[in-house]
Amino acid sequence: MIFAEWKPIDELVEKLKAHKKVLLVGCATCVAECAAGGEKEVETLAPLLSMALKKQGCSVEIITATLEKQCEFEFVEELIEKGHDVDAVMSLACGIGVQAMADLFDPIPVYPGVNTSALTIREEAGLWAGRCAACGDCVLGETFGLCPIARCAKSLLNGPCGGTRGNGKCEVSEDTDCIWNLIVERGDERGQLDSLAEVKKSKNWSNSRHGGPKRVIREDLR
Protein backbone atom coordinates (compact mmCIF):
# COMPACT_ATOMS: atom_id res chain seq x y z
CA MET A 1 0.00 0.00 0.00
CA ILE A 2 0.96 3.64 -0.35
CA PHE A 3 2.21 4.73 3.06
CA ALA A 4 1.70 8.16 4.58
CA GLU A 5 1.98 9.82 7.99
CA TRP A 6 0.42 12.93 9.46
CA LYS A 7 2.39 16.11 9.03
CA PRO A 8 3.30 17.82 12.32
CA ILE A 9 0.18 19.38 13.86
CA ASP A 10 1.88 22.80 14.08
CA GLU A 11 2.39 22.76 10.33
CA LEU A 12 -1.26 21.92 9.69
CA VAL A 13 -2.49 24.58 12.09
CA GLU A 14 -0.31 27.18 10.42
CA LYS A 15 -1.92 26.41 7.07
CA LEU A 16 -5.49 26.52 8.36
CA LYS A 17 -5.43 29.42 10.81
CA ALA A 18 -6.32 32.05 8.21
CA HIS A 19 -9.39 30.17 6.97
CA LYS A 20 -13.01 30.19 8.09
CA LYS A 21 -14.40 26.87 6.88
CA VAL A 22 -12.25 23.89 6.00
CA LEU A 23 -13.14 20.54 4.47
CA LEU A 24 -10.96 17.77 5.90
CA VAL A 25 -11.05 14.80 3.54
CA GLY A 26 -9.89 11.25 4.04
CA CYS A 27 -9.45 8.34 1.67
CA ALA A 28 -10.66 4.85 2.55
CA THR A 29 -7.97 2.94 0.69
CA CYS A 30 -4.19 2.97 1.26
CA VAL A 31 -4.00 5.77 3.82
CA ALA A 32 -6.78 4.10 5.80
CA GLU A 33 -4.78 0.87 5.82
CA CYS A 34 -1.75 2.69 7.19
CA ALA A 35 -3.90 4.56 9.74
CA ALA A 36 -3.06 8.02 8.47
CA GLY A 37 -6.01 9.19 6.40
CA GLY A 38 -9.04 6.93 6.72
CA GLU A 39 -12.33 7.88 8.33
CA LYS A 40 -11.04 7.21 11.83
CA GLU A 41 -8.02 9.46 11.30
CA VAL A 42 -10.17 12.20 9.79
CA GLU A 43 -12.49 12.09 12.80
CA THR A 44 -9.46 12.13 15.10
CA LEU A 45 -7.67 14.99 13.41
CA ALA A 46 -10.73 17.22 13.02
CA PRO A 47 -11.36 17.79 16.75
CA LEU A 48 -7.61 17.92 17.42
CA LEU A 49 -7.12 20.67 14.84
CA SER A 50 -10.19 22.43 16.10
CA MET A 51 -8.79 22.49 19.66
CA ALA A 52 -5.35 23.56 18.45
CA LEU A 53 -6.81 26.39 16.37
CA LYS A 54 -9.00 27.53 19.26
CA LYS A 55 -5.94 27.70 21.51
CA GLN A 56 -4.47 30.14 19.02
CA GLY A 57 -7.62 32.21 19.02
CA CYS A 58 -8.72 31.08 15.57
CA SER A 59 -12.32 30.24 14.85
CA VAL A 60 -12.27 27.73 12.02
CA GLU A 61 -15.16 25.43 11.23
CA ILE A 62 -13.94 22.03 10.15
CA ILE A 63 -16.29 19.72 8.26
CA THR A 64 -15.27 16.19 7.33
CA ALA A 65 -15.71 13.60 4.62
CA THR A 66 -14.01 10.36 3.68
CA LEU A 67 -14.10 9.18 0.09
CA GLU A 68 -13.83 5.62 -1.08
CA LYS A 69 -10.91 6.80 -3.23
CA GLN A 70 -9.32 10.19 -3.71
CA CYS A 71 -7.25 9.03 -6.66
CA GLU A 72 -10.18 8.75 -9.08
CA PHE A 73 -12.15 11.73 -10.29
CA GLU A 74 -15.45 9.81 -10.20
CA PHE A 75 -15.18 9.58 -6.42
CA VAL A 76 -13.70 13.04 -5.87
CA GLU A 77 -16.61 14.69 -7.65
CA GLU A 78 -18.90 13.53 -4.84
CA LEU A 79 -17.52 16.41 -2.80
CA ILE A 80 -18.63 19.26 -5.04
CA GLU A 81 -21.83 19.83 -3.07
CA LYS A 82 -20.40 19.28 0.39
CA GLY A 83 -17.47 21.57 -0.23
CA HIS A 84 -19.29 24.33 -2.08
CA ASP A 85 -18.81 26.95 0.66
CA VAL A 86 -15.42 26.05 2.12
CA ASP A 87 -12.44 28.35 1.74
CA ALA A 88 -9.82 25.61 2.11
CA VAL A 89 -9.47 21.86 1.83
CA MET A 90 -7.07 19.59 3.69
CA SER A 91 -6.56 16.14 2.23
CA LEU A 92 -5.28 13.15 4.17
CA ALA A 93 -4.79 11.15 1.00
CA CYS A 94 -1.50 10.41 -0.72
CA GLY A 95 -0.09 12.97 -3.12
CA ILE A 96 -2.26 11.58 -5.89
CA GLY A 97 -5.44 12.29 -3.97
CA VAL A 98 -4.29 15.74 -2.92
CA GLN A 99 -3.73 16.68 -6.56
CA ALA A 100 -7.09 15.29 -7.63
CA MET A 101 -8.70 17.45 -4.94
CA ALA A 102 -6.66 20.46 -6.02
CA ASP A 103 -7.95 20.04 -9.57
CA LEU A 104 -11.54 19.76 -8.38
CA PHE A 105 -11.46 22.67 -5.95
CA ASP A 106 -9.26 25.06 -7.95
CA PRO A 107 -8.77 27.95 -7.06
CA ILE A 108 -9.54 27.06 -3.42
CA PRO A 109 -6.30 26.01 -1.69
CA VAL A 110 -5.91 22.30 -1.02
CA TYR A 111 -3.33 21.41 1.63
CA PRO A 112 -1.76 18.00 2.21
CA GLY A 113 -2.33 16.74 5.73
CA VAL A 114 0.09 13.86 5.36
CA ASN A 115 3.53 13.15 3.97
CA THR A 116 3.48 10.26 1.51
CA SER A 117 6.71 8.37 1.94
CA ALA A 118 6.76 4.74 0.83
CA LEU A 119 5.15 1.64 -0.61
CA THR A 120 4.82 -0.74 2.30
CA ILE A 121 3.48 -3.98 3.62
CA ARG A 122 1.91 -4.28 7.07
CA GLU A 123 4.16 -6.84 8.73
CA GLU A 124 2.03 -6.91 11.87
CA ALA A 125 -0.42 -4.65 13.68
CA GLY A 126 1.15 -1.21 13.90
CA LEU A 127 4.28 -2.12 11.92
CA TRP A 128 4.75 -1.19 8.26
CA ALA A 129 7.85 -1.85 6.22
CA GLY A 130 8.91 -0.61 2.80
CA ARG A 131 8.76 -3.22 0.07
CA CYS A 132 8.72 -1.40 -3.27
CA ALA A 133 10.33 1.75 -4.64
CA ALA A 134 8.32 1.87 -7.88
CA CYS A 135 11.66 1.86 -9.70
CA GLY A 136 10.13 0.92 -13.04
CA ASP A 137 12.52 -1.98 -13.74
CA CYS A 138 11.68 -4.83 -11.37
CA VAL A 139 14.52 -7.17 -10.40
CA LEU A 140 12.59 -9.36 -7.96
CA GLY A 141 12.89 -12.28 -10.37
CA GLU A 142 16.68 -12.23 -9.93
CA THR A 143 16.74 -11.64 -6.17
CA PHE A 144 14.41 -14.40 -4.99
CA GLY A 145 11.52 -12.05 -4.35
CA LEU A 146 13.42 -9.70 -2.05
CA CYS A 147 13.82 -6.12 -3.28
CA PRO A 148 17.31 -4.64 -3.04
CA ILE A 149 16.10 -1.29 -4.34
CA ALA A 150 13.53 -0.60 -1.63
CA ARG A 151 15.07 -2.62 1.17
CA CYS A 152 18.78 -1.81 0.85
CA ALA A 153 19.78 1.59 2.19
CA LYS A 154 22.10 1.98 -0.80
CA SER A 155 19.76 0.27 -3.32
CA LEU A 156 22.63 -1.95 -4.33
CA LEU A 157 22.14 -4.30 -7.26
CA ASN A 158 25.27 -6.23 -6.34
CA GLY A 159 25.42 -6.79 -2.62
CA PRO A 160 25.98 -7.10 0.20
CA CYS A 161 28.20 -4.15 0.94
CA GLY A 162 30.91 -4.10 3.59
CA GLY A 163 28.58 -2.58 6.13
CA THR A 164 26.60 -5.71 6.92
CA ARG A 165 26.84 -6.53 10.60
CA GLY A 166 27.88 -9.95 11.84
CA ASN A 167 24.30 -10.69 12.83
CA GLY A 168 22.97 -10.00 9.35
CA LYS A 169 21.70 -6.54 10.16
CA CYS A 170 22.33 -3.35 8.17
CA GLU A 171 24.95 -0.87 9.30
CA VAL A 172 22.29 1.84 9.11
CA SER A 173 20.21 0.31 11.91
CA GLU A 174 20.38 -2.62 14.28
CA ASP A 175 16.66 -3.14 13.64
CA THR A 176 17.00 -3.44 9.86
CA ASP A 177 17.82 -6.67 8.10
CA CYS A 178 20.54 -6.48 5.48
CA ILE A 179 18.38 -7.44 2.52
CA TRP A 180 21.39 -8.76 0.64
CA ASN A 181 22.12 -11.09 3.52
CA LEU A 182 18.56 -12.40 3.20
CA ILE A 183 18.88 -12.68 -0.57
CA VAL A 184 22.04 -14.75 -0.21
CA GLU A 185 20.44 -16.95 2.46
CA ARG A 186 17.39 -17.57 0.30
CA GLY A 187 19.54 -18.29 -2.74
CA ASP A 188 21.57 -20.73 -0.66
CA GLU A 189 18.41 -22.48 0.58
CA ARG A 190 17.28 -22.90 -3.02
CA GLY A 191 20.68 -24.07 -4.20
CA GLN A 192 20.87 -21.13 -6.57
CA LEU A 193 23.72 -19.10 -5.12
CA ASP A 194 25.57 -19.22 -8.43
CA SER A 195 22.97 -16.95 -10.00
CA LEU A 196 24.11 -14.17 -7.69
CA ALA A 197 27.69 -14.38 -8.92
CA GLU A 198 26.77 -12.67 -12.15
CA VAL A 199 27.47 -8.94 -11.89
CA LYS A 200 24.35 -6.95 -12.64
CA LYS A 201 24.76 -3.99 -14.93
CA SER A 202 23.78 -0.46 -13.99
CA LYS A 203 20.06 -0.13 -13.66
CA ASN A 204 17.98 1.71 -16.21
CA TRP A 205 16.13 4.30 -14.14
CA SER A 206 14.37 5.94 -17.07
CA ASN A 207 11.11 4.14 -16.28
CA SER A 208 11.06 5.51 -12.72
CA ARG A 209 10.56 9.13 -11.78
CA HIS A 210 14.08 9.85 -12.97
CA GLY A 211 12.73 9.53 -16.49
CA GLY A 212 10.40 12.50 -16.09
CA PRO A 213 6.66 12.67 -15.42
CA LYS A 214 4.90 9.37 -16.04
CA ARG A 215 2.16 9.30 -18.63
CA VAL A 216 0.78 5.99 -19.86
CA ILE A 217 -1.79 5.51 -22.57
CA ARG A 218 -3.60 2.20 -23.12
CA GLU A 219 -5.64 2.52 -26.28
CA ASP A 220 -7.51 -0.72 -25.50
CA LEU A 221 -8.99 0.93 -22.41
CA ARG A 222 -9.93 4.27 -23.89
Place this chain on the structure above:
Amino acid sequence: MSNQQSTDVTKVVVLYCQQAISEGAKSTDWAQDAEGINVQAIMLPCSSKVEVPYILRFLESGADAVEIVACPEKGCSFLIGSRRAEKRIEYVRGLLESIGDNPQRVGISRKLSQTPDELIAIAKARAEAANSN
Protein backbone atom coordinates in the same frame (compact mmCIF):
# COMPACT_ATOMS: atom_id res chain seq x y z
CA MET B 1 -26.01 12.85 32.79
CA SER B 2 -25.11 16.16 34.35
CA ASN B 3 -25.46 16.96 38.00
CA GLN B 4 -24.42 20.60 37.73
CA GLN B 5 -25.61 23.35 35.45
CA SER B 6 -22.84 25.87 36.06
CA THR B 7 -20.35 26.27 33.25
CA ASP B 8 -17.54 26.96 35.75
CA VAL B 9 -17.42 23.48 37.22
CA THR B 10 -15.08 20.95 35.72
CA LYS B 11 -16.82 18.61 33.32
CA VAL B 12 -15.62 15.02 33.38
CA VAL B 13 -16.82 12.31 31.03
CA VAL B 14 -16.48 8.87 32.61
CA LEU B 15 -16.65 6.02 30.12
CA TYR B 16 -16.85 2.83 32.10
CA CYS B 17 -16.86 -0.83 31.28
CA GLN B 18 -19.93 -2.61 32.64
CA GLN B 19 -17.65 -5.45 33.75
CA ALA B 20 -15.46 -3.19 35.87
CA ILE B 21 -18.09 -1.93 38.26
CA SER B 22 -20.13 -3.16 41.20
CA GLU B 23 -23.88 -3.82 40.98
CA GLY B 24 -24.56 -0.45 42.58
CA ALA B 25 -22.92 1.38 39.71
CA LYS B 26 -24.87 -0.30 36.93
CA SER B 27 -27.13 2.73 36.71
CA THR B 28 -25.52 6.03 35.75
CA ASP B 29 -27.40 7.75 38.60
CA TRP B 30 -24.22 7.83 40.69
CA ALA B 31 -22.95 10.66 38.50
CA GLN B 32 -25.54 12.98 40.02
CA ASP B 33 -24.00 12.50 43.46
CA ALA B 34 -20.63 13.91 42.43
CA GLU B 35 -20.26 17.21 44.22
CA GLY B 36 -18.15 20.02 42.83
CA ILE B 37 -17.78 18.50 39.38
CA ASN B 38 -20.07 17.80 36.46
CA VAL B 39 -19.93 14.12 35.56
CA GLN B 40 -21.28 12.57 32.40
CA ALA B 41 -21.32 8.82 32.90
CA ILE B 42 -21.52 6.43 29.99
CA MET B 43 -21.55 2.67 30.46
CA LEU B 44 -20.02 0.46 27.77
CA PRO B 45 -19.93 -3.27 27.11
CA CYS B 46 -16.12 -3.07 27.08
CA SER B 47 -13.60 -0.26 27.48
CA SER B 48 -12.16 -1.20 24.08
CA LYS B 49 -15.27 0.33 22.51
CA VAL B 50 -13.81 3.75 23.26
CA GLU B 51 -12.11 4.93 20.09
CA VAL B 52 -9.68 7.84 19.87
CA PRO B 53 -12.07 10.12 17.90
CA TYR B 54 -14.75 9.77 20.62
CA ILE B 55 -12.36 10.97 23.31
CA LEU B 56 -11.26 13.96 21.27
CA ARG B 57 -14.84 14.84 20.35
CA PHE B 58 -15.75 14.95 24.03
CA LEU B 59 -12.82 17.26 24.74
CA GLU B 60 -13.52 19.46 21.75
CA SER B 61 -17.19 19.79 22.61
CA GLY B 62 -16.56 21.08 26.11
CA ALA B 63 -15.47 18.28 28.43
CA ASP B 64 -12.50 19.25 30.56
CA ALA B 65 -11.47 15.66 31.10
CA VAL B 66 -12.22 12.11 30.01
CA GLU B 67 -11.66 9.05 32.17
CA ILE B 68 -11.97 5.45 31.07
CA VAL B 69 -12.76 2.94 33.78
CA ALA B 70 -11.57 -0.46 32.64
CA CYS B 71 -10.86 -3.92 33.94
CA PRO B 72 -7.38 -4.89 35.12
CA GLU B 73 -4.92 -6.58 32.78
CA LYS B 74 -5.99 -10.14 33.55
CA GLY B 75 -9.61 -9.36 34.38
CA CYS B 76 -10.82 -8.28 30.96
CA SER B 77 -13.68 -10.44 29.66
CA PHE B 78 -12.48 -9.72 26.14
CA LEU B 79 -8.86 -10.52 27.10
CA ILE B 80 -7.20 -7.45 25.56
CA GLY B 81 -10.03 -4.92 25.62
CA SER B 82 -8.74 -2.88 28.55
CA ARG B 83 -5.19 -3.01 27.20
CA ARG B 84 -6.43 -1.52 23.95
CA ALA B 85 -8.19 1.22 25.89
CA GLU B 86 -4.98 1.98 27.77
CA LYS B 87 -3.01 2.26 24.53
CA ARG B 88 -5.61 4.65 23.13
CA ILE B 89 -5.35 6.84 26.19
CA GLU B 90 -1.57 6.96 25.74
CA TYR B 91 -2.06 7.89 22.10
CA VAL B 92 -4.51 10.67 22.94
CA ARG B 93 -2.10 12.00 25.56
CA GLY B 94 0.54 12.27 22.85
CA LEU B 95 -1.89 14.11 20.60
CA LEU B 96 -2.79 16.55 23.36
CA GLU B 97 0.89 17.19 24.00
CA SER B 98 1.38 17.85 20.30
CA ILE B 99 -1.00 20.80 20.51
CA GLY B 100 0.41 22.07 23.79
CA ASP B 101 -2.50 20.78 25.86
CA ASN B 102 -2.44 19.02 29.21
CA PRO B 103 -2.16 15.24 28.56
CA GLN B 104 -3.63 14.59 32.00
CA ARG B 105 -7.01 15.65 30.67
CA VAL B 106 -7.46 11.99 29.80
CA GLY B 107 -6.75 8.93 31.88
CA ILE B 108 -7.65 5.35 32.65
CA SER B 109 -8.31 3.42 35.85
CA ARG B 110 -8.12 -0.36 35.84
CA LYS B 111 -9.81 -2.19 38.68
CA LEU B 112 -12.79 -4.52 39.11
CA SER B 113 -15.96 -3.95 41.14
CA GLN B 114 -15.74 -0.16 41.30
CA THR B 115 -18.44 1.27 43.54
CA PRO B 116 -20.29 4.54 42.87
CA ASP B 117 -18.15 6.28 45.51
CA GLU B 118 -14.99 4.98 43.89
CA LEU B 119 -16.16 6.15 40.48
CA ILE B 120 -16.84 9.62 41.88
CA ALA B 121 -13.38 9.66 43.46
CA ILE B 122 -11.83 8.65 40.14
CA ALA B 123 -13.71 11.41 38.34
CA LYS B 124 -12.60 13.97 40.92
CA ALA B 125 -8.98 12.84 40.64
CA ARG B 126 -9.14 13.24 36.88
CA ALA B 127 -10.69 16.69 37.22
CA GLU B 128 -7.87 17.68 39.54
CA ALA B 129 -5.25 16.35 37.12
CA ALA B 130 -6.90 18.13 34.21
CA ASN B 131 -6.82 21.41 36.08
CA SER B 132 -3.25 20.97 37.30
CA ASN B 133 -1.61 22.64 34.29
